[in-house]
Amino acid sequence: MTASLSYAHGTSATPLLGETIGDNLRRTVEAHGDREALVVRSQGYRATWRELWQATTDVARGLIASGVKRGDRVGVWSPNRHEWVVLQYAAARAGAILVNINPAYRTTELDYALRKCGVGVLFLARGFRQANYVAMLAEVRPNLPDLRLALTFEDDWAALLDAGRGVDEAVLAERERSLQFDDPVNIQYTSGTTGFPKGATLSHHNILNNGYFTGEALGYGPDDRVCIPVPFYHCFGMVLGNLACTTHGATMVIPGEAFDPIAVLETVQAERCTSLYGVPTMFIAELDHPRFAEFDVSSLRTGIMAGSPCPVEIMRRVISQMHMREVTIVYGMTETSPGSTQSARTDSIERRVSTVGRVEPHVEVKVVDPATGAVVPRGTSGELCTRGYSVMLGYWDDEAATKAAIDAAGWMHTGDLATMDAESYVNIVGRIKDTIIRGGENISPREVEEFLHTHPAVSEAQVIGVPSEKYGEEVMAWIRVRAGATVTPEELTSFCAGKIATYKIPRHWKLVDEFPMTVTGKVQKYRMRELSTAELGLGKAAQIKMA
Template identity: 65%
Template sequence: MLPPTLSYLSGPGTTPLLGETIGENLRRTVARFGSREALVVAHQSYRATYNELWQQAGQLAKALLALGVAAGDRVGIWAPNRYEWVITQFGSARAGAVLVNINPAYRAEELKYALNQSGCRVLLLAPSFRQTNYQALLASVRAQCPALETVVVLGADWEAFLAAGVPVADEDLAEREAGLQFDDPINIQYTSGTTGFPKGATLSHHNILNNGYFIGETLRYTEADRVCIPVPFYHCFGMVIGNLACSSHGACMVVPAEAFDPAATLQVVQDERCTSLYGVPTMFIAELELPGVGQYDFSRLRTGVMAGSPCPEEVMKKVQTVLNMREVTICYGMTETSPVSAQSYVDDPLAKRVSTVGHVHPHLEVKVIDAATGHLVPRGTPGELCVRGYSVMLGYWNNPAATAATIGAARWLHTGDLATIDTEGYLNIVGRIKDLVVRGGDNVYPREVEEFLYTHPAVADVQVIGVPSLRYGEEVMAWVKLKEGHSATGPELASFCKNRISTTKIPAYWKFVDSFPMTVTGKVQKMVMREQAVKELGLEAAAAVKTA
């Protein structure tokens, strides 16, 4: 047979897809591994076996039923990594509620938008996180959120909230669970919008349970694995690659801190005898740069996942040697694909594991096309990456136009990423079509930042770009044209942004200009702006970093 010449791959599917809900899958894990540890949250001194996790998830599901939450109703959670987050993830799934993940970095306007766009009836929130008082922020917008009926503050209200579900009969919960289907929506995750408004990627049991399961299969997880999860739960990295990969295999979820802390992470890896560690490249860089990194015991570490933004080859090599993660893998994906579409194998040649994002996942298809014609391109030729299969989201919540613009009639999801497929079937991400900045694993859409900056009285025009960063992969930069007769400085504009948009979206660099580089047809040339910024800011070293 002639070798393939066009850029299409179909993932092997010898292991069948799981045709069950998240609750049904957890029930099977509990039956097999009930006495084994399921969840360890170091900063809260919390431990639970799978039997205890099942019981507590059931209590939460009953508490939602007691509030009158119906299957399909939206329940929001706004909190950093805590044990209650995991209980809520599994409990809401058992109740058939749609869990709305709210970014812990959100401020008042972003919170209001997410609550209203999703129609949240119930919100569980941490009292505060870092320097942000969540209760005060919620109070400032609650009157403008008509669907929100019940607020539960984690810690202060948690026990009373669970106790209110005690009168709900076991039979009532069992009846609710029996009526659920694995194609039901179960999760909404907001992604930054190119039009200035985030879009709610809507995911089903089938989407995220299977994706977590096949990630765990690729990592060769068993009930003996203990997985350190310093990445956030509000994102698919934490709740799918982390929690569902573990729960579907009986492995233990180990949470080191509310948010990433390199020393706390490595201490937990040692103390809890972790076999797997997750992170975006910036996290691994921080761990490798930690004074005394060689003093920790990494003898149990075997594997893990590096994902979220392009992975520098040299960092991958150090992770394998210094951290002893000989079988570390790279994952590629996006929220809209639940999230992972491709992953390197634990036994792939080192050169492929550090220079590509591996193989298409089981039961998925990928193709690389000419964005102008929609036709497949030859192997090795860059084009837009498209994904099809069980992992493709149901759509954007209450946004059929955005859904139709992303998912074609044949159910191919257009990622907006530029990719190549080599002759051996390895996938490589070489750039982005869509105007996106990936800062430390967080997606920042320039249009969203631009539209916010337009609200400043001194700003006439603004263009936001990403510039290379050794620490974050990319940083946000704004080129600003001021209104005649007005003045402003970078620090003043940054102060204007503070507490009004997420910290990750606030530009690190500001450049004041009279005009922007333009094409003859009047389009702003952001690539030219980026090249100029690299030279002016002295970022050549960061720009030269090779990534997979």
């Protein structure tokens, strides 16, 4: 492979961790036992590493008492709370496979997720926001022959701990000795845009190392306190958040059950957090909140922005106004545990706002021609592929989907369009299916979004393609206007004129208060297309191939 081709390997003198999650946690407890491990402000919960270890021991014994065997699937359906964290490590120590259920799921999705991977024991909150989880589970339970036990955190947690006291710790120790780091430990359902989600099956080796090397890149140590407002059910929360902390002795600090900008700002101030996570929309909500200036966030130094492209102006404000001079960008997907590339704390602001960094340690990436699979020259757009320890074991009980995603050489095909420059920095320029093709011209939504963010009245812009009889597709922009500002579609069109190519200027505009989003804060562009297509009376979108 010549240096002129889009291929990079994350060479590293730091070896991969060859241990289970439980073994790694034990080492951290031995090194930092009396230091604070977990803080959940919404529950008033605090635990040292030694206390957290005992809690995971008690729950692991409770799982064994409940009949959970090695390889059994244990589900968790809940927003962020301390029991979720304890269960994450307890299940790993008991040899179970934790199945993360999206808190936004409703009955059809819940039924599918639990049935697909044969969950035998389910932990759930009574409910979340307006959703009554207990009632929803009761509705679908007759369809779940494998589900033999459902325990609510509020009502059944203490009884589980009581049951565990009847299991000798030697039994748990023997279970832990039987585990291998390549064993599956977690199933996460990916939010596909069509059909039912697929269960990405991840091993101890996958997620422990991804959390570890993410923490290494962030410079974590036992003095760090990491504010984690992103959900645990997703890799962002439980891997880049929890596992990055536990592999380094850093403190996990959880503001509340779900994201709230004031709760985050209060938590950073009160707990003197040194790191903060979020998707761009979360950082925008914090920065734009009328009370932002009231809070002292000067303890921050680093963090992660991920989940969707970061507008340049938002990154600059995070660095200057939130003191996060070492903030990094992480790019990845659930199927790769999740991180594949990350910017460095020492990268220039220009690098951090214009790329997603370079390949992570012990991982390979390449950019290929989607039509031929050939590696493209550097600077040329193509599909980003990744290979290494981080690639999932496969989709649970779906061999066909696994083969479609991971090729014979072990490369995971991301579906993302990227370029790689001469210094191996990767830039995500769009998704294969997100690229807008208007009259034969390829348009990157990201490029148009970045330009629209330079308008003083635009707080956030999301660009999509909608059907057009004349051009195949037309550009449409959904705009969230900054608080106190006003702007019209006509003014936005005039702003674009002469500054970007005419064919890139949105033909349709929609001013909104919010975007359709997943629980993790990702904008659902497929849903935006559906809504816009219906509202504009354009009929079903044509199947458009890449040029």
